[in-house]
Amino acid sequence: MKTPALNAALLSLCLGLAGQALAKPxxxxxxxxxxxxxxxxxxxxxxxxxxxxxxxxxxxxxxxxxxxxxxxxxxxxxxxxxxxxxxxxxxxxxxxxxxxxxxxxxxxxxxxxxxxxxxxxxxxxxxxxxxxxxxxxxxxxxxxxxxxxxxxxxxxxxxxxxxxxxxxxxxxxxxxxxxxxxxxxxxxxxxxxxxxxxxxxxxxxxxxxxxxxxxxxxxxxxxxxxxxxxxxxxxxxxxxITPDNNVRLQKLRANECQVALYPKPDDVPSIEADPQLKVASIETLVTSYIALNTQHPFLKDARVRKAINLAFDRRTHVEQLFGPGNALEATNPFPPTVLGFNSDLRNPPYDPEQARALLQEAGVPTGTVLTLFTRNGGGPSNPNPRLSAELLQADLAKVGLVVDIRVMEWAEMLRRGKRGEHDLLASGWAGDNGDPDNFLTPLLGCEGAKSGENYARWCDPRFQTLIDQAREIIEPAARGKLYEQALTVYDEARPWLNIAHPKVFTAMRRNVEGFQPSPLTNNNFATTQVK
Structure with a gap:
């Protein structure tokens, strides 16, 4: 006959084993x-x-x-x-x-x-x-x-x-x-x-x-x-691994996954209305941009890069890509919360007529083809890469430029981008540490141009000298002034099409607890569980 103590021990063991059997990843x-x-x-x-x-x-x-x-x-x-x-x-x-x-x-x-x-x-x-x-x-x-x-x-x-x-x-x-x-x-x-x-x-x-x-x-x-x-x-x-954000959401609704990263902003209201789901959002240190390969024919000319900026209907692009109120139109390579943001910078106005005049002045023939590399799935800086590419394609067609859209898997796009095979490359960057240098040195510095991380392959000695000086200064106000000056040089050269600084969303099942979104867009699940 089992003693009460033994019964209790066996019950505890059985409950523990049952818990292990029912545990879900x-x-x-x-x-x-x-x-x-x-x-x-x-x-x-x-x-x-x-x-x-x-x-x-x-x-x-x-x-x-x-x-x-x-x-x-x-x-x-x-x-x-x-x-x-x-x-x-x-x-x-x-x-x-x-x-x-x-x-x-x-x-x-x-x-x-x-x-x-x-x-x-x-x-x-x-x-x-x-x-x-x-x-x-x-x-x-x-x-x-x-x-x-x-x-x-x-x-x-x-x-x-x-x-x-x-x-x-x-x-x-x-x-x-x-x-x-x-x-x-x-x-x-x-x-x-x-x-x-x-x-x-x-x-x-x-x-x-x-x-x-x-x-x-x-x-x-x-x-x-x-x-x-x-x-x-x-x-x-x-x-x-689910590149299509529509499929990620379908899997979330079916409970095939309990967390779905980076849903499209226009899907957020329906997610929030679902009693089984919830959304976490955060203002992040993210920038979305299109790099113009400054080492390629025609794009070496600052007039051509300015013309492309003039032909880009940025406001419509941001609204259609991110939805109302979900992104801030970018004028700098990093968001306004980062030290050194230059509030005096303005993007060129949407002006196709002036863009055509500049292209003609620079000797760019009508029908010139520019390749645009973009990824096959949406992420934090671009929820719908295909739509983004097609919007830019339509804008540049109005000024006589033909955009050849090349959609590829993310890692393949980066490999080819680092080799400089593109004319235009749609990319984004999430700040890794909250410091302006983390945006400017790898993305726009001369060392980044050599290694290929700087997809614009733009190297300006004036810009480089200013950011080098800023790194050595501890006092924030003095650092900030140097970065503002460097961004004036960047603004004159136009190596990027600035797009947006978006909010980032994470969709989850209601019973997910312990997930903390990061302004750096890191996703760490060390404290996350399904209750």
Missing amino acids: LVVCTEASPEGFDVAQYTTAVTFDAAAQTLFNRLVDFVSGSTELQPSLAERWTVSDDGLVYTFHLRRGVQFHRTAYFTPTREFNADDVLWSFQRQLDPKHPWHDKASVGFPYFESMAFSQLIRSVEKTDPYTVVFTLKRREAPFLHDLAMGFTSIYSAEYADQLLAAGKTAELNSKPVGTGPFVFQRYRKDAQIRYTAHPDYFLGAPPADTLVFV
């Missing part, structure tokens, strides 16, 4: 496939969501829902009086992921920090040439010219010494490309001649552990049970 319908899982090689938000936010951590991080810094793998840090030496004291007891392909023998320490930075910084590092596309963020932000050395003074202390003062340096260290890897795992891969697996079989310290990836279909993760901030409430996380 958190399924997120995402907008595109990641470029890979070695985040140091990439710059796109979709890759950072799939890797930096799930699998990795950095020395410092952003407070959820803000651009305020907080400790992460570094418990604390100090900065020297001259602003050149940053000393980080590392957290103890942090565990790397255990997977079918790697079993760590030690905890995180300073060696992992050194490996993660030295492979990008040092051309002689054994892993430096193993990145198939290089290190675009590290290169476009000129970190190799900024960092003099990275050294450890003991197993839990790392010292960065800079060559010059760099106002946004701490915020830069919270960005995805500074994620910390396991040096032990890297050594294992190098010894086995399997260095490519760093990009396909990732290992980090983050809230989730990588399980498997089926290209263009699905990514599966499990919760990291030893995560230093506490195991995530969702035992399993699944990213279902």
Whole structure:
């Protein structure tokens, strides 16, 4: 005969097993496939969501829902009086992921920090040439010219010494490309001649552990049970790759996913009216633009770029693309909440007649064909790429230019864009750290033009000098004035068609809790669960 205590124990065990059996994964319908899982090689938000936010951590991080810094793998840090030496004291007891392909023998320490930075910084590092596309963020932000050395003074202390003062340096260290890897795992891969697996079989310290990836279909993760901030409430996380935002919404309504990223703004009212669904929205640090390849024939001429701006019916474009009240028409490369925004800048008025006159003056024949690269699915900066492309195509047809629209998968578009194959390229940018330099250096700086991240391939020494000076100044007002001057140079050159700074929406089932939208558009599900 069972005792009452034994009955209670068995009941508890059965309830626990039943709970496990009934536990459902958190399924997120995402907008595109990641470029890979070695985040140091990439710059796109979709890759950072799939890797930096799930699998990795950095020395410092952003407070959820803000651009305020907080400790992460570094418990604390100090900065020297001259602003050149940053000393980080590392957290103890942090565990790397255990997977079918790697079993760590030690905890995180300073060696992992050194490996993660030295492979990008040092051309002689054994892993430096193993990145198939290089290190675009590290290169476009000129970190190799900024960092003099990275050294450890003991197993839990790392010292960065800079060559010059760099106002946004701490915020830069919270960005995805500074994620910390396991040096032990890297050594294992190098010894086995399997260095490519760093990009396909990732290992980090983050809230989730990588399980498997089926290209263009699905990514599966499990919760990291030893995560230093506490195991995530969702035992399993699944990213279902769904480029069409209409299909994402259909899957959400059918409960095939519990979170659907970036619904179209005009779908938001019907989502809010559905008793099973809800919407989170946030004013983000996002800019939507079309880059004009300034190294291509005709587009080298500033008169032609101005003519294209004059032919662009921007107001109609923004209203049709985002809907009333869902986006601010852009005049700068970043939103007005960012330091250095130049409120004196104005977009050229819609004037097809003047545009035709400028094109004629510049010797552009009627019927000239311009290729426009755009993506196949909607995202935070452009909810309907096909509509956007067709609107611009119609505008430029009125002034005698033929737009050849090339729709392609996101990663393919970026690869070809970095090689400069386009005339026009529809893109967007979500600020990674809230600093103006994060927009201007990679997107419009000369290093970005060399690496291909600057899709306009525009390099102006006056602009570059001003943003270089601004990075070295700590005092915000003085920095802001330099950025305003740099943006005047940008405005004269017109390397972009400014479009908008949109709101970003996330659709969810009503029983989803713990998701915090970010102004940086990061999607971190470490605290999200389905109740």
